Amino acid sequence: MKKWYNKLFLNNIRKAVDNFSLIQNGDKILVGLSGGKDSIFLLYSLNLLKNRSYLDFDILGAHIDLNLGVNVTPIKDFCNELNIPFIVEKTDIGQRIFNSDKSPCYLCSKLKRGAISRIAKKYNCNKIAFGHHLTDVVETFLLNLIYTGKIGTFKPNTYNTKKDLTLIRPLIYVNEETIEKVVKMESLPLAKGSKCPMDKQTKREEMKTLVKNLKNLYPDFEEKVISGIQNIDLDKLWIKR
Numbered sequence: 001m002k003k004w005y006n007k008l009f010l011n012n013i014r015k016a017v018d019n020f021s022l023i024q025n026g027d028k029i030l031v032g033l034s035g036g037k038d039s040i041f042l043l044y045s046l047n048l049l050k051n052r053s054y055l056d057f058d059i060l061g062a063h064i065d066l067n068l069g070v071n072v073t074p075i076k077d078f079c080n081e082l083n084i085p086f087i088v089e090k091t092d093i094g095q096r097i098f099n100s101d102k103s104p105c106y107l108c109s110k111l112k113r114g115a116i117s118r119i120a121k122k123y124n125c126n127k128i129a130f131g132h133h134l135t136d137v138v139e140t141f142l143l144n145l146i147y148t149g150k151i152g153t154f155k156p157n158t159y160n161t162k163k164d165l166t167l168i169r170p171l172i173y174v175n176e177e178t179i180e181k182v183v184k185m186e187s188l189p190l191a192k193g194s195k196c197p198m199d200k201q202t203k204r205e206e207m208k209t210l211v212k213n214l215k216n217l218y219p220d221f222e223e224k225v226i227s228g229i230q231n232i233d234l235d236k237l238w239i240k241r
């Protein structure tokens, strides 16, 4: 690890962990590995954090195979190198979601979460970590505002009482460009094979372009959205009687 990684992204992860108590000593954290850049970056950074902080926790990696012809051997080899257990669960989610009248993205996300939770319980994990990052936070914020007329985004952590599992998102302060940069510099492994059939066809993709354009005009737009979410001025919101 390069020393300036602290400034580039590790301090932002430490800040998220601190602000929202995402990790405690003794945690067993299952990292959801899609085969993409965000989740492999998450695994890499949590491993750095584990080796460079007072926190003492365990990490496992898990991939839900959607049966869409993705090869995760490079991810498996990387986990082996880091001594991190790696679990693959074969499913037919890729076929099931297109034989339903529900939105395939909604259904895919729901079924994947169910599968990840089952693995977490099986391996005695108390937390699941996902690779949602700052740019995802902002895209979700804009999606909610523009398409559903609501102010809000996903939370840094959510506890599921029924499953007794906590979902954490340690990358909420790290933007996508930084992740892409580090994945390249460290040659972090990506899965090989076919892409999701819905890739680049979603409303989220539309938000991605919008965020890019807004960032061209206002370079700190993402940080400003985060600041807005964390500093709500209730006096300026309307509470109807």
Ligand SMILES: Nc1ncnc2c1ncn2[C@@H]1O[C@H](COP(=O)(O)OP(=O)(O)OP(=O)(O)O)[C@@H](O)[C@H]1O
Residues within 6 Å of the ligand: 031, 032, 033, 034, 035, 036, 037, 038, 039, 040, 062, 063, 064, 065, 066, 112, 116, 129, 130, 131, 132
């Ligand atoms: N097939 C999968 N198996 C395990 N975990 C997954 C899988 N798909 C997604 N996840 C987890 O859910 C998170 C959000 O999923 P999403 O599909 O939005 O991925 P993404 O933003 O494209 O991230 P990535 O670059 O890691 O694919 C991922 O970062 C990962 O932690």
